[in-house]
Amino acid sequence: MTFKPEFLARVAERRAELQRTLGVLLPAPRAIVWEVGCGHGHFLVRYAAEHPGKFCVGVDIILDRLARSGKKRDRAQLANCHFVRAEAREFFNALPAGITFEEVWVLFPDPWPKARHNKNRLLKADFFNAIASRAGEGARFYFRTDHEEYFREVEATVATLPTWRRDPAAPWPLEQETVFQARAPSYHSLVAVRTSHPAPAVELAGPGQPPPAAPRSPA
Numbered sequence: 001m002t003f004k005p006e007f008l009a010r011v012a013e014r015r016a017e018l019q020r021t022l023g024v025l026l027p028a029p030r031a032i033v034w035e036v037g038c039g040h041g042h043f044l045v046r047y048a049a050e051h052p053g054k055f056c057v058g059v060d061i062i063l064d065r066l067a068r069s070g071k072k073r074d075r076a077q078l079a080n081c082h083f084v085r086a087e088a089r090e091f092f093n094a095l096p097a098g099i100t101f102e103e104v105w106v107l108f109p110d111p112w113p114k115a116r117h118n119k120n121r122l123l124k125a126d127f128f129n130a131i132a133s134r135a136g137e138g139a140r141f142y143f144r145t146d147h148e149e150y151f152r153e154v155e156a157t158v159a160t161l162p163t164w165r166r167d168p169a170a171p172w173p174l175e176q177e178t179v180f181q182a183r184a185p186s187y188h189s190l191v192a193v194r195t196s197h198p199a200p201a202v203e204l205a206g207p208g209q210p211p212p213a214a215p216r217s218p219a
């Protein structure tokens with residue numbers, strides 16, 4: 001795939017800005033709780049309130065949803081909950097060295113139901129390998145969806161990966177209805193635990209995105 005120079009320049013500037021933002025938000029090594037596609041922030045604000053010792057960061061690509069999330073956080077006066085406008089893979093690639101994941105939450109991700117759009121799904125093996133590269137043994141991945149087929153795909157993917165082990169007995173730490181959960185007639189949940197298997201450092205490129213320009217610094 002070839003990209004126009006203007007497009008590449010805009011992407012490079014956006015990525016540089018994100019790196020600056022994350023350098024300020026996450027100046028020192030720490031483990032974070034990351035929610036991908038946080039939507040209106042219902043889950044993360046409550047989770048951060050109930051876990052004041054955890055540092056929570058939610059990302060979404062829709063500005064209006066992030067604004068609502070930020071208002072909820074401000075009303076709750078939480079210093080441990082932050083929202084960043086970013087595409088998930090770009091956020092991952094822009095993380096400063098030393099930032100690791102204690103937990104990764106993905107609640108009702110866009111299912112991309114048409115077969116020709118399947119490649120747009122976020123929860124593929126490369127994503128799991130990437131988060132494994134920044135997650136110590138015992139870190140947790142929480143996934144919930146009302147899309148049966150996406151759920152089965154993720155279930156099958158996790159089963160092939162030495163870096164993650166599904167834990168069917170693991171509790172769901174917080175039941176907090178999100179906007180998309182409220183619309184779902186039923187849903188499935190999956191919890192996976194990071195194993196001790198080593199994970200290589202990974203860069204993520206989304207569909208239709210140019211590859212990251214520079215090699216990632218080690219976590």
Ligand SMILES: C[S@@+](CC[C@H](N)C(=O)[O-])C[C@H]1O[C@@H](n2cnc3c(N)ncnc32)[C@H](O)[C@@H]1O
Pocket residue numbers: 036037038039040059060061062065086087088089106107108109110122178179180181
């Ligand atoms: C179906 S909604 C679910 C929102 C929320 N988790 C909920 O349960 O109500 C999916 C969310 O993921 C966001 N999103 C989709 N693709 C994304 C990506 N690549 N990076 C970050 N956010 C993304 C969308 O903007 C949307 O807010």
